[in-house]
Amino acid sequence: MFAEPSDREALRFGDVSLTHAELHRAAGTLAKRLAGLTRVAVWATSTPQTCVAVVAGLLAGVAVVPLNPKIGERELGHIMADSRPDLVLRDEPIVFGEPGEFAEPGPETPALVIYTSGTTGPPKGVVLPRRALTSNIDALAAAWRWTGDDVLVHGLPLFHVHGLGIGVLGPLRLGGSVRHVKFSPQAIGHELATGATMVFGVPTMYHRIAEAVEADAALADRFRAARLLVSGSAALPASDHGRIAKATGQGIVERYGMSETLMNVSVRFDGDRRPGAVGLPVDGVEVRVVDERGTDVGTGAIGEIEVRGPNLFLEYLNRPDATEQAFRDGWFRTGDMAVRDPDGYLRIVGRRATDLIKSGGYKIGAGEIENALLEHPSVAEVAVTGEPDDDLGERIVAWVVPAGEPPAPEELSGHVAKLLSPHKRPRVVRYLDSLPRNEMGKVLKRELRC
Template identity: 40%
Template sequence: MIQLIQRAQAFRQRPAISTGEMEISYAQLLQRSERLARALLGGNPDLNEARIAFLVAPGIDYVTLQWGIWRAGGIAVPLCVKHPLPSLRHVIEDAGALFVVYGPEFEETLQPLFGLEDTVFVAVGDLEQGSGQSLPEVAPDRRAMILYTSGTTGKPKGVVTTHANIEASIRSLVDAWRWSEDDRILNILPLHHVHGIVNVLCCALWSGACCEFLPQFSPEAVFARFATGRINLFMAVPTIYYKLIAHYRELPADQQQRISRALRDFRLMVSGSAALPVSVLETWREISDHTLLERYGMTEMGMAISNPYSGERRPGYIGQPLRGVEVRLVDEDDAPVAEGQPGEIQVKGDNVFREYWNRPEATAAAFTPDGWFRTGDIAVWEDGAYRILGRNSVDIIKSGGYKISALEIEEVLRKHPAVRECAVVGLPDEEWGEVIGASLIVAGPEPDLQSLTEWLRERLPGYKLPRRYIFQDDLPRNVMGKVTKQELKQYFA
């Protein structure tokens, strides 16, 4: 049996999943997922890695369906509840889904696709009745899940992970972040992404903890759950922390004090999936007395690097490699760089994905000849920790022979009193290769650009100063809150 599901036997009477309105135990989760597995099998002995896509709201149905697919020997392909129809169609067709299982609230969304050949669309409620057949033995090296990349640098690719890959990720995080059965975490993250699925949901269920879901995100609802005193763990993206801070500032002083008292009792708070602005980290620390734990990972490998659970967490640093993960920094020829020099992060370990679905050339290109996964992210090793500089394709700007970190410039811009949020990109230029462009979201009237440039000149060398500016009401983002910089570049055109 899959180790994650086998472990649930030890926690049968403990609460597993809560939605606020309903809570089920591990015993009920096992029973429900077994029925769903039998329904998916339909009398067959094994799904044999058939792809089962599903569009189901976060909560009890999502988890029981995920486990049911795994227990039947299938590959889980979670769909994003916020994606438009063309994006959903791409995933369903690219994965070659045998079934698409959907919640009732998504029937109208999917209806235009009901005629797709070789794919059966079925409501999750119609899978409740399964026969009494035995379930297949599922080996650790079986493919377990296909998650699709965000597509920020090209068409989304299906990232295939095995049960062994997922288990390796879970084990390293449970060890690093000291999960226990006494934990209760609020999960508000999208469940088509490794952050919400593995870091939160799977780690909680591996540990015998309870994973609680909200029907819909709002700062008010999140703070209300925090105020109950039952939640002791929270993981989110920087955009969520930014929204929580903005709402907190609007509250009366007595409500702020009540929330801050509740937050101080938390065991751990984590930020990931995008670079955490230092200003957000510092403000959240003032509110909660917690220094957010930053970590580094991606769809292809889960988590690879993390700041320590106990010990110093420095703003702008992502920490050290997790247990069982090897990390190196290399130059453009895959040669290791000296300490203090920037290089591409490359990773080895049981956590690294198996392949891109039906893309052997892309899979081969993602690895070095000696088996290191090329992340495409640039970092530097300083004073015993990694500091992330950005993604090679969008966050490293090559201008006049310099390699410039867009994230560094963004951090400085956010300290200007008029700048509420910003994003920096490289724009094509005949003379310089690229010039620096900055999109600003400001509080109040637009600042004088000459004065802004003089302010920046006191804090940055001349070659790091933006040459072009635009002002926007908001930045283009994907569902994880990450700025889509390729899209942002089009606004400058």
Template identity: 40%
Template sequence: MLKLVKNATSNPDNQAIISDNHSYTYKDLLDSSHQFASLLLQNTSDLNETRVAFMVSPGFDYVSIQRGIWRAGGIAVPLCISYPLPSLQYVIEDTGAEIVIAGAEYAEILRPLAAEKGFRFIILPEVDKATIELKKLPNLQSSRKAMILYTSGTTNLPKGVVTTHANIEAQVSTLVKSWQWSAKDHILCVLPLHHVHGIINVISCALWSGATVEFLPSFSAEGVFGAFQKGKINVFMAVPTIYFKLISHWESLSADQQTQITDTLAKFRLMVSGSAALPVSVMEKWKTISTHTLLERYGMTEIGMGISNPYDAERKAGYIGKPLAGVKARLVDENNVVVKRGQAGEIQIKGKNVFLEYWNKPEATQKAFTEDGWFKTGDVAVVEKGYYRILGRDSIDIIKSGGYKISALEIEEILRTHPAIEDCSVVGVPNEEWGELVAAAIIVNDTNLDLKALNTWMREKMPAYKTPRQYKIVEELPRNAMGKVTKNDLKKLFN
């Protein structure tokens, strides 16, 4: 029996999920996932790693369907509910999904594709659970493939990242121990569920521990604070853009309302930020509001979480922390040689948490690993006093200009401290003379900002070779579903 299922049987009467104004126990989740597993199996005894794609809103049905796929022996392929049809079609075709499940609100989006491709199409409102004959479920080994999640595809077509049940169990159990999860915890989920942040860090860690996951029907800063003020939630995880929105809403409230929220947040056990670099300015503002120093960590679709600031020791602003228990990490240079202490290098990861393969892409899989089995993340970092500090992604955030390697993230941090700048993103744009020029897109709160004066100000803060040569004022930055700025889209603004 899978450990995620076994743990649920240990807490049958605990509250597992709150969604759509309903409360569900672990027994409800076990029963519902058994029903879905039986529905999927039909006349077979084991799906034998059949890919099952599902487009379902966050909530009880999402969780029970995902677990139903696993319990039937299938590979779960979550579809992003905000993606257009071509992106959904790419995932369905790339995985060769033979079964697709849709919530009522997504049925019409996928129906034409179902007619064209001929896959088995299950629409949730049409499922009568009462008529489903419960089947004996297969006994699964943890080495089985469990899930395919797709990379963001910022540099090329998204790749399907295959994780086994053993990978997932390693990712979850490590976080449960490191972040001290317990059955007393209650977390609010506001994250998309086609990504490890929501699936692993929030839902799986909570349900592994016998805790409660609460879902909001839709995101709003007001709704999040309203859920917090009920007094039951004590754990929260989000991306930096969500914290930015919560800060903006808090600042619009009266002094009494602000005090009430701060008093509520101060009682939380843990608050985490991830999926994108956390600006120090956001971290500091949130600490003022909540009294909490956000725990920043580092992860990827391919590894789950690999590095984290500590739960019960110093959390350093601007740093992602230290390798988690059971995870090995090292920094190497361009020749794959481990760098000397204090020097920058690419992060490489090894451990049971690391994914199995890219789906149907053996060459890409081979290129992603060293000969001795280290996964090459492509992220560049430096270790300072034992803590890893991200400098950026080698292909996106490391700008190679005039013989220098420049961290875009470092420049962004400085820009955000300017009183007229709300947010920004820095990229390298091709240049014949310099290789790349540093260019900054900025969102301002003062339309009279003098860009020449800004550049002078920047040169007082950092070496001239690091300062942007081009500035462009924009109303918003292009972002993907997880809130990461899509820098390849941003570069087009400077062409």
């Protein structure tokens, strides 16, 4: 599952770094304590200790449950009762002892138990097997030309698949390096100026990068030198795509995935990095876009993304009912809505539950309206939702964080009607100081209520 031990740097957190050989020794030492356990919980602080503990669990064939270090009491109680870990590790001291010898666990052996955000109830534990991680990292390596020569930098949390599953375990499998920083555009730029080649980030981060590189030509040059900038976890607004490309010459590579599937789709390294598109299925992954009956909707129509392949999770821990409901004829039902372009590229338009608005007989994706509104100079941030309407079924509501003086609602409605079509214009505009977001920068639309 991991690259052979070597003297190449594997991890760097500030002034602390470990080579692949040192990581193997430290993790192998800890793994001896974990051998024979079923699950171990790890407080996923942004430290090398977290990485050592996770690798130790994987070496020993023990499923790792990463815990958000800022987790609240109720959610922590639920996760601990649900996962019932045999041991909890929190910033375990790194010890360079004699590493144990362990047989490679089978591909279906649980590797990680990632708890989802719980937007529709208590968080569910997504059980990811080893083959999901290894196959997906290898597929992304092919898509992005990602090799052991690359040095990845990011400031993502280590309790999600983005920051941990791909952002740490990816470099460790490929023999490369990862540098973890406290995010700021300047911190990322510093690493790019001192050997980093790739950046992982979420749209909130790239929004701040866009502002920073527009204001600082030297920082823009540092980002221009990157081999690859990758965005995920939510849709990247087209406006930020354009701002970064103009300032740095860099097109952002978008990809689409989720806890249950890891990464399904991505723009290739040499592909068309057009705004709003997340690319094609990665190697080994099948993707279809279907209607409520499971029939392919074809090109240009909105449907639900369904996925199958070696990247899929095993089950929701202790939830056979939820696991069964999540599949249709072997296909995982993502709940995400998309449109397939003529060249096969997917464009995500939102979640089935919150981002598909049925208004006046039309199915309308919130994402395209949000992108249109972000092109208006007086809109800094926006989220679009639907709410009940006696005439239309649902009316489109825009929740806007203005850039300065709020524009008139009819100005924004007219802007959308001109760019898209009249039936997609917001019927209601509400102004906010900020949008509610989770740790990964995703907007919590369920909290947007009058």
